[in-house]
Amino acid sequence: MANKKSLDIDPKTLVINGSFQQILPGRIRTHSDSVELTKAWSVIIPARKSMVFITFLKNHTTTTGMDHLKKLRKSQTNKSQLQGLVAMADEVTKHQVFEMLCADDEVHQELEIHSMDDIVEVSVPKYPPVTQEEAKDNSKQYWPVIWKGDPNIQQLNQEVFDMLEISQNLRDIIEIAKIQKDNGELPIVTRLYDPENKQILATAHDERFKHILHHSVINCVGRVAANEVQRRGEEDDDEEANNDDVDDESSKKYLCVGYDVYTTHEPCSYCCMALVHSRIRRLFYLKPSPKTGAIAPDSAKGYCIHQSRQLNWAFHSFKWCDPELLQTVPVIDDNLFV
Numbered sequence: 001m002a003n004k005k006s007l008d009i010d011p012k013t014l015v016i017n018g019s020f021q022q023i024l025p026g027r028i029r030t031h032s033d034s035v036e037l038t039k040a041w042s043v044i045i046p047a048r049k050s051m052v053f054i055t056f057l058k059n060h061t062t063t064t065g066m067d068h069l070k071k072l073r074k075s076q077t078n079k080s081q082l083q084g085l086v087a088m089a090d091e092v093t094k095h096q097v098f099e100m101l102c103a104d105d106e107v108h109q110e111l112e113i114h115s116m117d118d119i120v121e122v123s124v125p126k127y128p129p130v131t132q133e134e135a136k137d138n139s140k141q142y143w144p145v146i147w148k149g150d151p152n153i154q155q156l157n158q159e160v161f162d163m164l165e166i167s168q169n170l171r172d173i174i175e176i177a178k179i180q181k182d183n184g185e186l187p188i189v190t191r192l193y194d195p196e197n198k199q200i201l202a203t204a205h206d207e208r209f210k211h212i213l214h215h216s217v218i219n220c221v222g223r224v225a226a227n228e229v230q231r232r233g234e235e236d237d238d239e240e241a242n243n244d245d246v247d248d249e250s251s252k253k254y255l256c257v258g259y260d261v262y263t264t265h266e267p268c269s270y271c272c273m274a275l276v277h278s279r280i281r282r283l284f285y286l287k288p289s290p291k292t293g294a295i296a297p298d299s300a301k302g303y304c305i306h307q308s309r310q311l312n313w314a315f316h317s318f319k320w321c322d323p324e325l326l327q328t329v330p331v332i333d334d335n336l337f338v
Helices: 047-060 094-103 105-110 132-141 151-156 163-182 216-242 269-278
Strands: 020-022 037-046 072-074 081-088 119-125 189-194 199-205 260-265 282-287 316-320
Touching (some): 047 094, 081 119, 163 199, 163 260, 163 282, 216 260, 216 269
Parallel strands (some): 282 316
Antiparallel strands (some): 037 081
16 A cells, blocks of 8 residues: 555654665764764854844855754853854865955954954764754754754655555565576566556566676666667657657656666666666665665765766665565675676
């Protein structure tokens, strides 16, 4: 049954319904006990000039990474002063901050910035809090943070997760993988699935014994591509026969838009890039590939290709974590690029 409103999401581990875990880059969200900090530049200003400072930030600050941080906090030594957050230290230098503040004579005088000594380095939480409790702790220990709920969890709650459909597809590829192992082949299997139409588009296994690049993901995408070529050829024949000039953009869309991928093992970078180029919607995998995977931040070189900001497409990735099903997945060499 499709589940949209009653998801049980652990805000710290991002485990959904106790069955699968969302994989995110950057922070490995396995717990919120230790907070990763980063450096930022701040200034002490007269409390009565807070609006001058906020206006300055709107007009001059060009750094990123501050959206989860409040821009002002009370001075720890003087009640008539505030401490304002100007920029992240890994993006601009202390001298550049001073020059920005002094570029406008009115701001310079109103905020009483006289020398480089007025620019103070502070430690702030690098990432947004994952729970309201963590937001309170971060605000108390480091720097005030903004809490509006976890946007990632809010987005997940808008997703439809058909638990029966997901588990059945995973069980299916496990059974095929077992057959492959019995046949002396690599037990690595991938399936492309259309969740909207409840349709299996293709299922493929690893065939690198034929060619080193014939990974299961590549083979599966290749089968969908072959089917699409045939469909478009038939469509063009029909249009030519009917002399019908129809401009149907949907018929020429990217190969796997809106489709889900199920695979027995975390894909390597080669296969992940194929999924990016195919514009898949979601990836579900069973076993991690700690030495060769390109999804989890703690796999191989931590590429997290599915959410890379350097690419023009991103997709959600989920790792199955129910041990009952995982123990049935055939074991492969950890050094294999899947």
